[in-house]
Amino acid sequence: MGPPRGKIASRQEKTKDILGDLGIAGETVSPSAARTIEELTHLGIIKGYSTIVAVGDEALVNKVITVIATEKTAKDVVLGIIPENFQSALARKIGANDLNSACSILKQRRLSTTNLVLLDPNKYFITEAIIRTSRNQEIYFSIGDLKGKVSANLITIKPGLEIFIHDQTLEGSKPSQFFRWLFGKKETDVYSTYLHPKKIRLEAEKSLNIKIAEELVGKTPAVFSNRSRALKFIVGRGKIKSKD
């Protein structure tokens, strides 16, 4: 769980109550000055817990995931998630609408596997990372022997290493976009790039920030790799994907 403060503390109490009512028992820990989220997750794995539930925002969940994905002994550890924001990509990923449904999903314990992205050297994430600049930048990328150059201001990196590179300035000015919208004129978007490599290196002349859920997690140059089906996690009904 995230650090207990004010509203968060009362929410944590509520979460514990709901989980207790559902008959889910376990040790509850929160990070403090003495113990970080990573250390607590590591301790949970050492203690032999088969399920670790991360309660908090995307940054917290990604920190827990990084430890589970890195530790060799955590191969069979299952991750449960109770997101902080139920409008987030994380909540959509597990199929939870509110706190009660997130707890019920844990009770039902339907397992699925998901791809992760590794941001070298040791940061894993389950949602998406964004590289955004106010103005266009020349961005260089390499995928094995393939070298590329693109002028862009937005790069989105999603699990499965799906990479969207977009140049918003080439879409035209706001008035021209408005008139296109007004007269229903649809133009093919030829300025977006979509790649799905196993590994990609991104670099810019100026170092660019890499953010996950608005939290700075790294800077370019950066190497992203796909970790296929690297994490077992608990999902809601209808969120289980077939093995194919």
Next chain:
Amino acid sequence: MLGDKRSGPSGPGTTIGANVKLAGTLQDASDIVIHGRIEGEVISSQGINISESAYVKGPVSGELVTIAGKVRGSITATGKMEILPSGKVFGSITSKDLSIKSGAIFVGKCTMPTEEKEEIEEKEEEPTEKTKTTYEVE
């Protein structure tokens, strides 16, 4: 992409935007759409669409190949190949089903599948026989 050897259709494929310049081999098991500029090989086991704004310098190999942009290099289509009116191809083409629209530019050699070639050879032999027969009558 690039060594992604998943069989059958896998994901939405690769799209290269008009503002992208690439050098090297671009390979995908799924469709490839190119709006940008590539110097190198383009390989797909499905469709390759080279749009009007695209320029490819290097061999192109796919099942269904559609060209509206410019290609300098050989093109192999295991299925259908189409050069649209805005398309410009400078290089050899190998395809069993070829369509070149009016206005398109094609400078190079075209090779059709072996069965078709055999039929042509048979037809070429027929006049020789006839000539011989005619000669004997005389």
